[in-house]
Amino acid sequence: MTRILLLGGTTEASQLARALAEAGAEAIFSYAGRTAAPVAQPLPTRVGGFGGAAGLEAFLRDEGITHVVDATHPFAAGMSRNAAEACDGANVPLCALERAPWQAGPGDDWAHVPDIASAVAALPEASARVFLAIGKQTLDAFAAKPQHHYLLRLVDAPQAPLPLSDTAVEIARGPFTLDGDLALLQRHAIDLIVAKNAGGTGARAKLDAARALGLRVILIDRPEVRARQVFATMAEVMDWLPHPARLGV
Ligand SMILES: NC(=O)c1ccc[n+]([C@@H]2O[C@H](COP(=O)([O-])OP(=O)(O)OC[C@H]3O[C@@H](n4cnc5c(N)ncnc54)[C@H](OP(=O)(O)O)[C@@H]3O)[C@@H](O)[C@H]2O)c1
DSSP states (O other), X not given: OOOEEEEOOSHHHHHHXXXXXXXXXXXXXXXXXXXXXOOOXXXXXXXXXXXXXXXXXXXXXXXXXXXXXXXXXXXXXXXXXXXXXXXXHHTOOEEEEOOOOOOOOTTOOEEEESSHHHHHHHSOSSOOEEEEESOSTTGGGGGGOTTSEEEEEESXXXXXXXXXXXXXXXXXXXXXXXXHHHHHHHHTTOOEEEEEXXXXXXXXXXXXXXXXXXXXXXXEOOOOOOOOOEESSHHHHHHHSSOXXXXXX
């Protein structure tokens, strides 16, 4: 019997969950548990880490998983690394559903940097109003540049004091729109954006808004993930899985 583990946390993972549910597939959806109220899925859902690659390998065996689809965020490299190692160990086929990185077009002013530390270094010395669109996990690195005002957009209100002193916090969950992000950047008089090159449509609006307003973007490149079978579309993943008519049978 085909039994799929879908590692989620992205819009694309939620779309794939819907397709699998409609196909009647036997599948488990997995969330890291980064948000207080994750989007409900039409599949049985578990939340939280597996306990590293070894924990995931044990999970695959215990649950009789036959296929793993890694549809995590492109910056969730630890999870992707563990998935590859666990699938090797348990001899379970793995594929990734990965959206293409964003590419600059005419009118974009993007500075590409390899990681968070380089993004901090790329900020100007003179005080600026920065939209720090990187989630909440790596904010502390920006404490090295306390001269800036930082706008943060978070899914949940912070439960602990933030590591940055001069901040404004907007609570919102994507997908975001161009009009909404234009208004956000203007309301906060933003000079500069720091973002991760996540790709996809849900978080793209801030880049289009930056172009419209002539703002510079410091764009953090994706972390390296080891070679694996990668698909760019949900249809390709569905084709890779055993035929839908046999899913769950
Ligand atoms: N994870 C997401 O849903 C998500 C969503 C939006 C953006 N991001 C971006 O990715 C960056 C890194 O995120 P991250 O810390 O979650 O990734 P990570 O560094 O790859 O994952 C750290 C650990 O979280 C657990 N984990 C991650 N995804 C999981 C899933 N789908 N199901 C079960 N456990 C999962 C695993 O714990 P164990 O080792 O215990 O198994 C994993 O080793 C963030 O800063 C953000 O930019 C992530």
